[in-house]
Amino acid sequence: MTTPPNTPVPDPVVANPTYLADIRTYFRPEDVAHMAAKGIDLGTYDAVKRNALTIFAHTAPPNADMPPDAAGKWSANRSQTFKNWIVNGFPLGTSTPVTTPGGAAPARLRKNVITLTDAEFALLTTAFNGVMARSTTAPDGYFTLAGQHGLPKAWCLHHEPRFNPWHRVYLREFEDALRSVPGCQDVTLPYWDISTPLPDRLQHPPFDRYVLPADPGAMATPPVPDTFPYTTQRYSVADITANLERFGVLADIATSMTQSLWGASDINGYQKFSIQSHDSGHGSVGPTMGVQELSAFDPVFWFYHCNIDRLWLSWQTRNQATTLAGFRTTLAGGDVSWLTDPDLNPLPPFTATADQTIDTDIGYDQLDLPTHAETVMENLSGSIDAARTFSFRSADPVSVRVKGIDRLNIPGSFIISLLADGEPVAERFFFQPNNPRQCATCVKHGTVNIDFRLTREEVLDRALTVRIDVPGHSEEIGTAFPLAQAGNPTVNARLLVGEA
Incomplete structure (x- = not known):
């Protein structure tokens, strides 16, 4: 039998295969x-x-x-x-992104808060009111659940590989609490897509603020003073939108979504830019969201973090990493112990472990997937094996890294600014406790880097300086924090390189 012309050859030979694509x-x-x-x-x-x-x-x-x-x-x-x-020398390459979701229907479907029907939103309101009405000692009450992230328990994991897995489990626990309110057993936690303004629905009770009914600082070990009485606070909608632009949140999200590798939280890949955008988003929303000890008490926290989980699932889907086996293929050159070592993969205080969060039965009504015209993924870095064929592309950004910031000396969340000729050309917000030396995760990751991706026109032939500001500093001494007390960080500027 003769094969018809132009019939594709099954499993064709690829002359220049890469690991990620083939x-x-x-x-x-x-x-x-x-x-x-x-x-x-x-x-x-x-x-x-x-x-x-x-x-x-x-x-x-x-x-x-x-x-x-x-x-x-x-x-x-x-x-x-x-x-x-x-x-060809084992080229790593880049992912061929998935442009349409697949797989089985999720057990729980989370929706954009602005698309909820009036009946769905009314049920969500009932669920929030029910959880908020529970006693301060109820394990499924709002005060207790919010207190797991900051005061008084401070279990949350930031700036390390388990960041996304921990928050994925945390959201589910909160969602389970909402579903335990009578009549709300089918409620799912909606998300706020921060590429759109803060929805009006989140600006009215019970979503606009939370008045702490007890002192979480007094319950902490050691006690933290001056945390009560307290009512959560937010910036105006216009200021939130302006802050998201100021801190490059949407730009970092866009960069994260094009990464072929999971990477490391302080070095490269999806994780680096996802966490960096997370931190700056916290600082953009308001004084409460910018303080790690109190951020989860603001009801907007849950909708904000639900969107971060949606973005992570979007990245997983793009990279064929929605199963543990598929996810592991994105860990080239990275640490896998946080997925495999029983001493390193727990997500306290939850029973789930990091590896169990990769394949999730929770879905979203819309994932951030590329169109067929936007299918370019990247794996750019500041260095590459000399055995590889590499290239510098004129369209690629300049990477400016403020390296070696000793966060442990900085009292609370801070803003790092890159100034050109004295004017900010890029700023990022770093999210951390007011006393990072009392945070075990902070101490373990005490030295951090902030990455800016800029066009060459933004930095060439201009006098560049770096500034650190701590919003919580007293008015008497100002917000500026001495670089000498922040470990004398250095600035590394470089062109990014990728495989040709």
Whole structure:
């Protein structure tokens, strides 16, 4: 039988394959599990690269002994593509983004708060009122739940790999509390898409403010003074919108969504820019949201963080990382112990562990996925292996990193500004407790970096300086914080490089 012309060849040979676009798809979950039992990891770039010759030998037809089942055997074309990847120097590449969601229908569907029907919003209001009416000692009461994030418990994990997983579990616990209010068993927590103004629905009771019924500082260990009485506060809608622009929140979100790698919270990848946008978003919304100890008491916190979880799920979907196996393929060069080590993957005070949060049964009515015309992903960094073929592209931004900030000496959340000829050209808000030395996570990650991505025109031929301001400083001494007391941070400016 003659093959019709222009018929696609199944499993075609790829002349210049990369790990993220091609090779990682060759290993099925059952293959990864089968070989993991034998001490060989097929689930990460570094391990596949390290074992590439052995993998090739065992999978090459016609005498392949792996995978053991006939259905999983590699074709000659696939084997040739894998060989090409080895010969070309194991290029990492970039993801081919998914543009449409797939998979089973979620068990819970969260919606944009502005799209809720009047009946749905009324039920949400009932649920919030019910949770807020519970006693300060009720484990499913608003005061207790908000107190897990800041005062008095301060369980939350920031600026480290478990940040997104911890908050994903936290949102579910709060949502479960809402659903425990009689008649509200089907309520789901909506999100506020911060690319749009703060909705009017969140500017009226019970969503506009919260009056603390007890002193969370007195319940903390050690006690924290001056936290009671307290009513949450927010900026005006116009000021929130202006602050989001000032602190580059939407720009950092956009950068995070184009990352091929999960990365590290203080170095690169999705995690870096996701957390950076999270911090600046907190500082944009209001005085309460900008204080780690009190932010979760502001009802807007839940809608804000629900959107952050939606963005993370959007990134997972784009990168084929909605399963643990798929997610691990985005950890090239990164730490995997927070997913695998029983001493490092807990999410206290919850029973769930970080690895259990990757594959979630919660969905959103709309994910932030690229259109077919916006499918370019990136994996840009300040350095690359000399064995790789690399390029500098004129359209790529200049990376300016304020490096080595000793956050432990800074009393509370702070603003880092990059000034050109004395005027701010970029600013970011860093979210932390008022006394970071009493925060175990802060101490573990005591030195931090802030990244700015700028056009060359914004920085060339201009006098650049750096400034740190602490909004909580007293009026007598001003908000400026001496750089010498912040560890004398340095400035690294560089062109970003990627594989050609």
